[in-house]
Amino acid sequence: MNCNKARVLMSCALDGELTSKEEQEFLLHLSECQECSREFTEAKKTKMIIREKIVRFKAPQALVDSIIRLGALSSPSAEETILYDQLT
Amino acid sequence: MIPGESPYKVLKPVMDTQESSEKKKQKKGRESLSREEIKKQQEFQEEAVAHINSLYNYALHLTMNPDDAEDLVQETYLKAYKFFNSFERGTNCKAWLFKILKNNYINRFRKNSREPGKVDYDLIKDFYHSIKDVRSDTSEADSDYFHSLMHEEVYQALQSLPEEFREVIQLCDIEGFTYEEIANMVESPIGTVRSRLYRGRKLLRGQLENYARKYGFNTNSEE
Numbered sequence: 001m002n003c004n005k006a007r008v009l010m011s012c013a014l015d016g017e018l019t020s021k022e023e024q025e026f027l028l029h030l031s032e033c034q035e036c037s038r039e040f041t042e043a044k045k046t047k048m049i050i051r052e053k054i055v056r057f058k059a060p061q062a063l064v065d066s067i068i069r070l071g072a073l074s075s076p077s078a079e080e081t082i083l084y085d086q087l088t
Numbered sequence: 089m090i091p092g093e094s095p096y097k098v099l100k101p102v103m104d105t106q107e108s109s110e111k112k113k114q115k116k117g118r119e120s121l122s123r124e125e126i127k128k129q130q131e132f133q134e135e136a137v138a139h140i141n142s143l144y145n146y147a148l149h150l151t152m153n154p155d156d157a158e159d160l161v162q163e164t165y166l167k168a169y170k171f172f173n174s175f176e177r178g179t180n181c182k183a184w185l186f187k188i189l190k191n192n193y194i195n196r197f198r199k200n201s202r203e204p205g206k207v208d209y210d211l212i213k214d215f216y217h218s219i220k221d222v223r224s225d226t227s228e229a230d231s232d233y234f235h236s237l238m239h240e241e242v243y244q245a246l247q248s249l250p251e252e253f254r255e256v257i258q259l260c261d262i263e264g265f266t267y268e269e270i271a272n273m274v275e276s277p278i279g280t281v282r283s284r285l286y287r288g289r290k291l292l293r294g295q296l297e298n299y300a301r302k303y304g305f306n307t308n309s310e311e
Contacts, residue, residue: 007286008282008283008286010286011282011283011285011286011289012267012282015260015267015285017266017267017282042293043286043289043290043293046289046292046293046296047261047289049237049242049296050242050246050257050261050262050292051261051262053237053238053239053241053242053243054239054242054243054246054262055239055243056141056145056262057141057144057145057148058141058144059140059141059143059144059158059161060144060154060158063140063144063158063161063162064137064140066162067137067140067161067162067165068133068137070129070132070165070166070169
């Protein structure tokens with residue numbers, strides 16, 4: 001494998017999207033090429049930063065409640081049934 | 089099962105009005121939910137509602153505004169419920185919901201939104217600042233300058249990328265979709281997703297290094 005091919009496969013390698021054969025060849029190339037190996041390390045780090053630093057928020061409870069009601073089963077009244085029907 | 093007020097209050101403003109009157113008339117005759125309907129609701133609960141936090145975060149990234157994000161998620165679920173029968177069972181429901189949300193966003197928000205590529209960071213920054221960061225630092229993180237990066241820096245760097253790059257990074261790194269799922273969502277071949285991820289991450293790395301340099305960290309050190 002040359003550097004061009006390794007770069008094409010770099011993101012796949014990072015995201016677990018390589019076949020086992022491709023992975024073997026990719027890792028072999030990294031063991032022989034310092035430049036690609038360095039780039040792969042940097043790419044891994046970047047992915048880790050995004051995963052760890054981007055703050056995730058919980059959806060507001062009012063929103064969750066309103067969504068849950070879409071699928072509520074609490075023996076709906078006739079009135080609610082009409083509402084569900086209108087929605088579906 | 090779910091306590092609370094009548095669903096009218098919440099759902100009425102966004103109810104779909106395009107349904108043919110004939111269909112409505114036919115439906116109104118029924119007194120109770122059919123077995124199919126009950127099954128659908130059960131499945132919807134199990135499959136779709138579980139992804140609400142992910143959808144909300146994705147909507148926040150797209151709209152940069154908490155109120156719009158809520159509207160977008162609500163619309164998405166209404167549409168998803170309406171078309172839940174066409175959801176292919178056994179496939180990734182989260183990916184299906186994301187695609188609906190994205191389409192809704194394009195149809196509704198993008199037309200009258202801010203200039204493309206320009207992000208009102210101040211708007212979202214206030215929101216983020218109003219919420220306490222509950223994430224703790226992990227010991228896995230390197231001891232180099234990346235460790236000192238905060239959410240704001242990473243978020244800004246991500247937002248500064250052209251949309252086609254930002255989008256695939258979000259879907260892959262934050263939401264954990266496979267390339268195939270992402271390709272389907274952004275309607276591009278897998279090879280395009282792959283190269284956008286590669287280039288996007290390189291751009292992002294450059295941005296992060298700029299921040300690091302600004303704060304006097306040495307960015308040349310390896311591991």
